[in-house]
Amino acid sequence: MTVRIGVIGTGAIGRDHARRIQTVLAGGEIVALSDVNRASAEAVRADIAPKAEVFATGEELIASASVDAVLVTSWGTTHEQYVLAAIAAGKPCFCEKPLATTAEGARRIVDAEVKAGRRLVQVGFMRRYDAGYVALKEAVKTHTGAPIMVHAAHRNPTVPEAYITPMAIHDTLIHEIDVFRWLLDDDYVSARVIFPRKAARSHGRLRDPQIVVLETAKGVVIDVEIFVNCHYGYDIQCEVVGEDGIARLPEPMAIQMRLGAKLQNAILTDWKDRFVASYDVELQDFLKAAAQGTASGPTSWDGYMAAVTSDACVAAQDKAGEAVAIPHPARPALYA
Ligand code: NAI
Numbered sequence: 001m002t003v004r005i006g007v008i009g010t011g012a013i014g015r016d017h018a019r020r021i022q023t024v025l026a027g028g029e030i031v032a033l034s035d036v037n038r039a040s041a042e043a044v045r046a047d048i049a050p051k052a053e054v055f056a057t058g059e060e061l062i063a064s065a066s067v068d069a070v071l072v073t074s075w076g077t078t079h080e081q082y083v084l085a086a087i088a089a090g091k092p093c094f095c096e097k098p099l100a101t102t103a104e105g106a107r108r109i110v111d112a113e114v115k116a117g118r119r120l121v122q123v124g125f126m127r128r129y130d131a132g133y134v135a136l137k138e139a140v141k142t143h144t145g146a147p148i149m150v151h152a153a154h155r156n157p158t159v160p161e162a163y164i165t166p167m168a169i170h171d172t173l174i175h176e177i178d179v180f181r182w183l184l185d186d187d188y189v190s191a192r193v194i195f196p197r198k199a200a201r202s203h204g205r206l207r208d209p210q211i212v213v214l215e216t217a218k219g220v221v222i223d224v225e226i227f228v229n230c231h232y233g234y235d236i237q238c239e240v241v242g243e244d245g246i247a248r249l250p251e252p253m254a255i256q257m258r259l260g261a262k263l264q265n266a267i268l269t270d271w272k273d274r275f276v277a278s279y280d281v282e283l284q285d286f287l288k289a290a291a292q293g294t295a296s297g298p299t300s301w302d303g304y305m306a307a308v309t310s311d312a313c314v315a316a317q318d319k320a321g322e323a324v325a326i327p328h329p330a331r332p333a334l335y336a
């Protein structure tokens with residue numbers, strides 16, 4: 001079966017996901033596009049999916065009988081309305097992170113899906129599909145002994161002017177929030193945020209870099225440096241310290257060169273290249289489940305728990321290093 005897909009939000013990642021569904025993956029076809037900037041949807045149709053219909057609104061796209069499943073790749077603040085509409089229409093929905101920019105919004109999605117009685121939502125936490133993180137999880141499970149600490153860094157070379165201090169949490173750290181919960185099979189109990197001096201390349205509404213310290217229910221302490229004006233490249237680092245040893249996330253493959261009296265390894269600059277393989281695998285997983293009228297992979301519950309943690313981290317940004325407690329709501333049976 002070919003799953004007929006509609007894409008809402010045809011910017012950087014919407015366009016890239018449309019490309020992979022049209023040209024890389026099996027079992028899906030882009031039949032519908034929508035963007036508040038109609039010209040962007042038209043451009044994706046022209047370049048990638050010439051047979052697709054362009055809809056004036058995301059809601060019309062979701063309601064269309066020609067659409068079986070939906071990709072929500074618009075700005076984070078707009079995800080909730082489209083995911084709720086897809087659930088109401090009974091259509092599988094892949095939603096880019098964050099599921100919603102607040103825990104309240106993510107909870108409404110959980111409640112709607114629970115009411116629908118079946119999984120319809122996959123959240124775009126692609127790191128769970130990354131070969132490096134999968135190998136790291138296996139190494140932690142079988143070799144390092146029980147984890148004690150995690151040291152991590154999430155560095156972007158630059159971000160747009162519209163990217164402001166809380167986005168370092170719900171747009172960027174959200175990946176670490178989800179992947180460490182999965183990697184450690186644990187939940188968070190508190191968050192602290194520490195600000196070093198502001199980097200010169202940052203702008204007025206962005207305090208960058210920042211260090212987030214998360215503590216888990218099992219007592220693991222995780223420190224994550226978020227530095228989104230690091231200038232030199234797109235760099236994701238992670239080291240798990242266990243009772244018996246240490247495991248590190250592998251570096252992306254790069255040819256090592258001896259040139260001009262230097263030993264060199266190129267560093268990537270774009271998230272699109274760093275996680276290209278994991279985006280392919282996560283969306284193939286989505287297409288497979290959508291063909292059965294359901295969803296798999298990271299759940300709305302995972303999206304909600306990430307949002308609960310992210311709310312606490314945003315609150316902690318104003319607490320001068322003080323810890324903010326992270327609640328543990330009861331998990332509905334649908335996500336057992
Ligand atoms: P972008 O700004 O390049 O594209 C977003 C598009 O959504 C724009 O074309 C915009 O006009 C459109 N849009 C905004 N509001 C809309 C609405 N109400 N209805 C329809 N269209 C709307 O942003 P980008 O980088 O593509 O990010 C989109 C989403 O994907 C964000 O939630 C972001 O966090 C997520 N993302 C995830 C990544 C990952 O690694 N998993 C990487 C990059 C983005």
Ligand code: ISE
Pocket residue numbers: 156171172175271
């Ligand atoms: C972007 O939206 C992503 O999701 C990237 O993976 C992340 O590294 C970046 O910081 C976000 O802005």
